[in-house]
Every structure is written in structure tokens, then in C-alpha cells.
Amino acid sequence: MKRRDFLKQTTFASGMFFVPQFLKAFEQIPTKTFGNKKVVIIQLKGGNDGLNTIVPFRNDIYYQQRKNIALKENELLKVSDEFGFHKSLKSLQNLYDKGFVSIINNVGYPNPNLSHFRSTDIWQTASDSNEYLQNGWVGRYLDYTKANPTKAIEVDESLSLLLKGKTQNGLAVTDSKTLYNSLREPFYKNVIESQSNAHLSEHNLGYLYNTMIDAKSSAKYIFEKTKVKSASNDYPKNVFGKQLKTISQFINSGLDTQVFYAGLSGFDTHANQQNSQERLLKTYAESMEVFVEDLQKNNNFDDVLILTFSEFGRRVKQNESQGTDHGTANNVFVIGKNLKKQGMYNNLPNLSDLDANGNLKHEIDFREIYATILDKWLQVDDTAILNKQFSKLDLV
């Protein structure tokens, strides 16, 4: 026997395997639909310097605190008498001019944590800063709606806390075909089909079996449903552009996925910030513009809301390495068709009222944005998912 044929040759020929109840349940009961609105969440990983993104060029303190790295008025894409976009954000400005963008300033949370990992966890789990949760707010949305894993997709090789729920995880996918083909081997088919659900909840082994079963059903669904829709070829040829192209294909193929998550890394600019931030913001903005155009072409933009955040902003005062250190409150971008308050949602940051560490004070709790999206956009009980009540914004 040729070694290569192993898997096919050792198929467990047997017709007696039953389909477990668990799988049947998965396949037959249509999940209740909670509307067809979609949310695309983008994280600028590393802590984007919001002050050099949306630049308050009328503010003297900005120039005093950032002697080497402040952006000059004539370098900016001016939007009003007060602020301008970083020059790399031309594409975002195009969207802004069409009324598709709302910029929420001073978003943060009480007692901010300046660690990337902890603050990312806080944003992903929607916890208080002294509270440690093991599941993300999107994961809890899956729990709440008793959804399939395919309802929330992270376009990456591995799954973040954001999409992990108590009873249900979302899915990390970069390439549904590979995933689909991998699990069609007879051996796995048999292993999966011979499970009864009695042991599925048992510790780590149960977790492994559950993951395997989820992977199979989901890969099949995504693969079969994703038609080879032609997506725009204008996405930047890099990882982030590819991620957005994949999301656009999924949305335009009519997948039932409601939440997508992708990220752009590299914003931890402690040293020599200018060049790297310039490059990253360009990648971000260009991808967003192509993405929105792609959705419009397929008449899907009305149902999509795009949320861009970073785990924190940077300190107002620059450091001596031509960079900035970890900060707190930051701006958040919301992109969508029928925003209630287009343009600047609220005031620019107050640079003269800083906390003891020289950081911006937050005005809007990031969970108010989540609450608004859950309540007004996805139309579910936000308090049940966020474990707490938050006031809503006038956003959608």
C-alpha cells in the first residue's frame, strides 16, 4: 500500500454509524433570525495615535507637546477650521464627504489599563477594567441568539477572545475551501459521526470534539454558500486588504454571518512613529474605501455597519524616540449608510484637562457604542449581553 493512500485506504467501512443528535439538531432546526444587519469590526492593533490621525491643528498644546512629530497644518487634509485628517486618509475623507463616517472622540473607560493585552481584552470582553471575563461580547451575542458559529467570523488564522462565548464560539476562517476539504476525509467523518453528545461537555476533550464538529458543519456551510463572486481587485495587496476582500465576498454571497472581525497590526509606535503610522493609515483607509464601494455595488451597504477601534490611544506628550507611549481615550470610527450624526459626533479631545499620567480623559464609554449597536442595529437585549446597562448614543 502506498503510504500516501493511507487515509483513503483505511476508511472505516461501516454503515452503522449513526448521526448524533447534536449534529441533527445543528442541521435541521433553522436558527431564529434576529434581522439581517451586519457589523464589521476592525481593530487597529497596537494603540493607534488618534491625535495624529484626526489632528487638532488649531490647538497650541498639541504643537507644544509634540515638537518633532506634530503634523503641520499644511500637511493635513483639512475638514474644518479645527481639525484635519492625516494626509494618508484621503480615501477615508472621500467616505467622510459622502456622509458615511461618524467620528466619536474621547472613547475609553474608567481606570484605563495601559497594557495592550489587557486593554484589548477589556475592549473584546466589554468588561470593567478590574474585571476578568473569559468570553467576548460577540461570543455572548452568539450565546444569546443561540447562533451557529458561522454567525461570527474572524478573518484570521486563529480565534480571538472577542468571538468566544460561554457556550458558542465564532469561527476563524481565512480560506473556507481548505477547511472544508480537510474534514472530508473518511476517518474524521467517522470519528465525528460516532460521537454521542454525552461526553461533549467534558473538559478539554469535550472542547476538542466540539471544535471538530463545529469546524466541519461550518466549513461545509461557508464553502457551499460562498459563490465565486467577483470582488473588486482594488484592495491593497496586503494582509489587511485580503481580509476585507474576504469579508466582502462573504457578505455579497449572502452568508448569514452577522459579525466580522479583522485587524491591522503595527500601531505600537514607541519610536519613529511617523513613517509607520503613515503607511498603516494609508492601508486602512484605502481598504475601507474599496470595501464600501464593493458593498455598494452589490446593494449590501445599507445593512452593514463598520466599527473601527484601537485598544487605546497614545499619550499627548511625545517621547524622546520620535514616538508616543501608551495612552487612554481615543477616537472611534463608525462607517455606514444612514448614520444619524454624520461627521464629528462630539468635541475634539481637551488637551488641557489630562489625568495624572498626562493622558486624555474619556467622555464616552466604549460599551455605550456596543450597547447602541446591539440595541438599535442588531436589535437584541444589550443589557443581557453586556451584563450591565449603558446609555445609548444617537448613532444608528
Place this chain on the structure above:
Amino acid sequence: MKSTHIQHLFNRIGFGITPKELKRLSKKSKHEIVDEIFSNSKNTTPVEVDLSFLKDLKPGDLKDREKRQEIQKIGRKKVNDFSIAWMDRIFNPKEILREKMTLFWANHFVCQNKNILFIQNYNNKLRENALGNFRNFTKTVSKEAAMLGYLNNKQNKKKSPNENFARELMELFTLGQGNYTETDIKESARAFTGYNHNYYAEFVMKKKHHDENNKTFFGKTGNFNGDDIIDIILEEKQCARYISEKIYSYFVNENINKNHVEEMTNLFYKDYNIEKLMRFVLLSDWFYNSENIGTKIKSPMEFLAGINTIIPYNFEKEKQVLLVQRLLGQVLMKPPNVAGWQTGRNWIDSNTLVRRLRLPSILLNNAEITYSDTGDEETMITDLKSKRLKRKAIIKTKVDWNSFEENYKKIDNKSLITHVLQSKINPGTEKILLENIDIPKKDFCIQLMSTPEYQLC
């Protein structure tokens, strides 16, 4: 000592055990075996790649742009070579426990650096101190060129303190979240000002950048330097507890048993001797409790090296070593961030699980694997340029089946199950395995390795 206990011990302090070794050790007592493990790890054998290209270079060469780029290019290649050399060491460890602990510390004192000299030194410092004294270890780490660069401490100057290292020192290396204040961070950052290194990776204290004023840290005031700060931190029992918890969750169980960890903490706090702490763990009765056996999700390294212990193999194309590491989510020289790899269930999602299930037949049968290429996005934003985003590869390996046939000659397929799997087996899967008990031993072995159960040790 019972066979299952010996297997358990070697799964945790190494990467499994061959039947021959198992048989030899089963006549010995727990104390004898543990003694043997430590005596085998007495020495330190550094992992090294050829650095002769650095010999003719002078510090001034880096000023020339072209030359610098060329050096950096060679350097990057050498870091990959080092990664491959390290994995080769994990596959063929001379000092088993020391190598396993090096992996542990690499995910504790997390560091990444593109300079091969710096990162090679750093990696071997981890190896050297792996069973030593935690106090010296921490001080050493704080002065390593690779770390001074990675957490920006060489940019930490009196005039403009950079808090990155001071923060992670407490958050990740010694105390854990929430056991210090922002003021502690600011004050201790001042104590680490002026720390730097020279071209040859040697530690240099730049006096003019060091803050000689008093700092107030954890209630003490004085003109502290970095070493003083580490000494003060280690006076906190929380530090001993934090390290004990990490050791417990890596070597024993991710579900922490507070009583067991408290026993470890009390012992470790006395003198921060890592070897003593490990000996205590491996000799304790609770280490061998059934809830700790076959319940830990293997890291990618444990998974890959574990297969190799049973069926020796090596990659024909060195680059594919890195590919496989990446597909499983653990590229040795590239931790995701300073918090390191998230372990346990975090190793497993749909993608990594599917790859793991298929990998034994791919590695041992030279099958094809398709993967999408996300590049090194965490680290190399400058490489965001055009890249092919989907590739196929045939993983080429040399498999030493003779060695497997020889080692498992006396073991029939039925008993092979307990040699390969330490976890409880799901009844449905067990039924399938038993129905196929008559297939050739090699195939049966690959099949055992292709189960969810094999992900546990």
C-alpha cells in the same frame, strides 16, 4: 514507579518516552527517576548558529545604508536558522528538562529581536538560567541586549523615561496584573534609566542617562537602580506565587489548585531556587493525581516533538519547519506579543485543530497541505507589500520507520493505544479504533495520532 506515571512525568518534563526507556525506568522509584532527570539536565548545551559573518564587521559599518541592509538581511536569515536549530534541539534534547524549561521561560520572559547575536545570546541565557535562581535570572534578563531593545528600555532616559520595560517587568515577569500601581511603574522606570548595550551585545550603563535621584517604590525610598527594584519586587510573596502559578499551569494543570500552589509558593519564596521548586513539584503526590494526567492540551512544540519521540522524522526542507510552526500557531522566534503565546484551549480553534488532526499523516506520508499566507503581520509591517496569499506545499520529511518498528516490536496494536494516548478515550472513537485493530501497526499509530485524544498529554 507505575508506567502511566512515568509516561505522565516525561510528557510534562519532556516530549514523551520510548518503550525502551519506559521499561528501564519502571524498575526504579520515583526519587531515583526524578534524581536522574535533574542530573541529566545538569549541563547546559547552548544552541548556536554560525555567526562568522559578524567577525569582520565593525560598528561603523551600520552607518552605511547599503551595508546595513545587507547585514540585516543576513541577520534575518540567521534568526530563521536559529529557529530551526532550536527546534532540532527540541527534537533531540541533550538535557531534557532544561530544554522543556527553556521553552517555558521563552514564553515567560518573552522577547523577540531581529539581531541574531542578541537573540541567540538571549535564548541561551534562558537555557543557562532555566533551573537556576530566579533573582539572578530576572536581573540577567533586564540587562540583555535583546530585551533592552524589545521593550524599549534602551530608550529609557532620565530626561524622558520610557516605561515599557518597567511595566512588563511587573505585569508579566514577576507580579502579575493588579499588584502594583501606576506610580510604581513610573518610579521603577526611573531606576532602569541609562540601561543600554554596545554593538557586541554587552550591557552598558550610560551614566549620563541614569536618574540618580531618589525613587519611592513599594514604600521604600532610595537611589535605586534596576537590580534594587528587582530585589524589592522579590520581597513580595506575590512574586513567588505568580511564578508558582505559571509553573503549575504549564507543568501540572491549567486549573489551578490553590493549596498546591500555596505549597509551592512557600517553598519558592525562601530562596527563589527554580530547581528546588521543580523537584518539589515532580516529587509531590498530587503531580500524579488522575485529574492531572492526559488532560493538558499540547502546545504545538509538544505535539510535533511528541510525534518525533514515537516515530522519528525530520524535515527535508528546512523552511518547512517554519511553515509547520506557523500553521500550528507557534513560531519559535516570533511570539505574538510580550505576553507570549496563550496556551491551553487557546492553541485550539477550528483551523489549528483541523491541521493538527491531519498533520501526522501529512508529516509521515509526505502529503500535500494547502494554507493561506497571512505573512508575518504582527512583526513586519514593512513587508506588507504584494505577496501571494495562498500557497500549496508538499511537506517533505524523512521518516525513520525502522526505528519505530524496532522500538515497538513487542507492542501489539492494542497496547499501542496506551503508549500513544494518555487521555481518556471517547467511547465512539475507541470503538472505531478497536474495529480497526488489525491494520498495520504503522497505520494504526498514525491513526491514533490523528484523534482529538492525541492533542492531550
